[in-house]
Amino acid sequence: MARNALITGGSRGIGLGIAEALAKDGFDLAINGMRPEDAVEDVLSQLRSFGSDVIYVPGNIGDGEARKQMVSNTVEHFGKINVLVNNAGVAPLQRLDILETTEESYDRVMDINLKGAFFLSQSVANHMLSVKQQMDNGFAIINVSSISATIASISRGEYCISKAGMSMVTQLFATRLGEENIPVFEVRPGVIATDMTGSVKEKYDRLFADGLAVQKRWGYPEDVGRAVVALSRGDFAYSTGQVIMVDGGLTIQRL
Numbered sequence: 001m002a003r004n005a006l007i008t009g010g011s012r013g014i015g016l017g018i019a020e021a022l023a024k025d026g027f028d029l030a031i032n033g034m035r036p037e038d039a040v041e042d043v044l045s046q047l048r049s050f051g052s053d054v055i056y057v058p059g060n061i062g063d064g065e066a067r068k069q070m071v072s073n074t075v076e077h078f079g080k081i082n083v084l085v086n087n088a089g090v091a092p093l094q095r096l097d098i099l100e101t102t103e104e105s106y107d108r109v110m111d112i113n114l115k116g117a118f119f120l121s122q123s124v125a126n127h128m129l130s131v132k133q134q135m136d137n138g139f140a141i142i143n144v145s146s147i148s149a150t151i152a153s154i155s156r157g158e159y160c161i162s163k164a165g166m167s168m169v170t171q172l173f174a175t176r177l178g179e180e181n182i183p184v185f186e187v188r189p190g191v192i193a194t195d196m197t198g199s200v201k202e203k204y205d206r207l208f209a210d211g212l213a214v215q216k217r218w219g220y221p222e223d224v225g226r227a228v229v230a231l232s233r234g235d236f237a238y239s240t241g242q243v244i245m246v247d248g249g250l251t252i253q254r255l
């Protein structure tokens with residue numbers, strides 16, 4: 001039976017890079033995003049062209065009812081979830097100095113980036129434990145955080161806090177699920193070329209040329225996709241709870 005993955009925010013950007021890489025590796029997919037299904041038909045057909053069974057499970061991961069629906073639709077279709085990729089995330093709608101951050105923006109970013117991933121992990125982990133007796137291993141939870149988990153950006157503090165929290169979500173679930181042989185990982189991308197970074201393209205073109213990262217280029221969704229495939233298929237069998245950097249060496253301290 002083919003293994004499958006539920007990827008939040010799998011319809012664009014990094015999530016789509018992960019979806020393509022997993023489809024090429026033979027995974028079936030449940031893709032989550034916010035847009036209605038007819039708006040992502042092209043994306044779904046492209047993923048199906050790799051031979052994967054692909055369903056779309058839309059909904060806001062910050063919302064409990066929507067999370068319940070996406071998990072039950074995925075389990076109803078595939079009978080199981082092998083891999084959960086908590087990738088969906090948002091930047092603040094407006095960058096404001098932390099002396100000006102609004103509660104509204106804080107709540108929005110934390111609900112989507114952190115609360116959504118925590119409770120989706122809880123729900124999928126309970127599902128994994130409930131089906132574990134009937135099938136062999138091959139489960140994993142992979143959290144996409146950011147270098148913002150450790151690098152302070154004072155104009156988007158709520159985003160940094162949400163990503164730092166994602167690191168603890170990874171450690172908590174890795175600890176709880178370790179004895180069940182369900183590994184949990186954090187993938188920490190650097191600056192990746194997607195819609196999220198589209199508005200700062202020129203700035204980062206310059207910064208990369210000036211040596212922001214050791215590898216003098218933008219990261220691409222497929223860079224993250226390759227790392228997630230290796231984690232999903234069990235290549236890191238004795239590394240639960242670890243952070244996998246995909247940042248071109250941006251966070252290496254240099255003098």
Ligand SMILES: NC(=O)c1ccc[n+]([C@@H]2O[C@H](COP(=O)([O-])OP(=O)(O)OC[C@H]3O[C@@H](n4cnc5c(N)ncnc54)[C@H](OP(=O)(O)O)[C@@H]3O)[C@@H](O)[C@H]2O)c1
Nearest residue numbers: 009011012013014033034035060061088089146192194196
């Ligand atoms: N780009 C970077 O440089 C970078 C670096 C480090 C970490 N990250 C992290 O990587 C993840 C993906 O980022 P990206 O750059 O690929 O973002 P993106 O291009 O803006 O794509 C965001 C994806 O998430 C979905 N989404 C947004 N809000 C959602 C919600 N409330 N519920 C469910 N799905 C939602 C979107 O669905 P629709 O297509 O339907 O809108 C889309 O598929 C995020 O967690 C981000 O923080 C990004």
